[in-house]
Amino acid sequence: MIAISDPPSILTEHDAGDVADLYARCTDYFMLQDGEPATLADAIDMFRDVPDEKSSADQTIMGWRGENGLIAVGVILRDYPSDRVWYLGFMIVDSAARGQGIGRTIYDMIEQWAAAHGAQEIRLAVLEANEAAERFWRSLGYRELRRVGPDTFKSRSHHRVELYRLLGSNLTVPPAQ
Known part of the structure; x- marks a missing residue:
């Protein structure tokens, strides 16, 4: 199993090169979303x-490092x-590190950090075409709020499934749309 940094580091635009390197190792995701590999401009x-x-x-951008550099990012x-x-606008794990429980560990850190800073609910959106990601989020207790789109990502258009998860004592309160 790949070891990750704990706690994560807070990334800034100065880390864009490291983010671009991670993106290059996650080409499968960007080909699905955009129809083309990510660039340094995408990392920036x-x-x-x-949103306007x-x-x-x-926004807080967290990064987890392993032996070979940045292996995950959460925004x-x-x-x-x-x-x-x-x-949770974006979370990506190096394709070589997937399937080892790292995504779950990283998400747990993000959720604990968010709850400690006042979050009562976390929302995110997953591409309908990314069935593995939707299964992952649902396995963590996320429930569907709505479907949105289509939205254009470079040369591809996608509908997205917006999911939510209530935190702590709010587990019985339905989310407001």
Whole structure:
């Protein structure tokens, strides 16, 4: 099993080169989503891409390193789309490290961190075409909120499944749309 850094490091745009290297090892995902490999510009965009009503200061980008560099990234946006609802905008694990429980471990760290900082619910969206990812998220207790799209990602168009998971004492409270 691949060892990961614990705790994660907080990434900044200065880490875009490392993120681009990780993206290059995750070509399968970017071919599915975009129809083409990711670039350094895509890595830089990860640090800047937030909804109009938010700023990059509302976003935390966590990185986990292994023996060969960055092996996973998680991007979480605070209080979006509403207070105490946080959005996991992106999480990716090096393709060589998948299937070893690393994604689950990383998600657990993200959830614990978010809950400790005030999150009561986490939402995310998965491409309908990414059935393995949807199974992964549902195995962690995520439930479907709605289906959205289609949205265009470079040369591909996708519908997405928006999922949610209530945290802590909120487990019995249905989410607001």
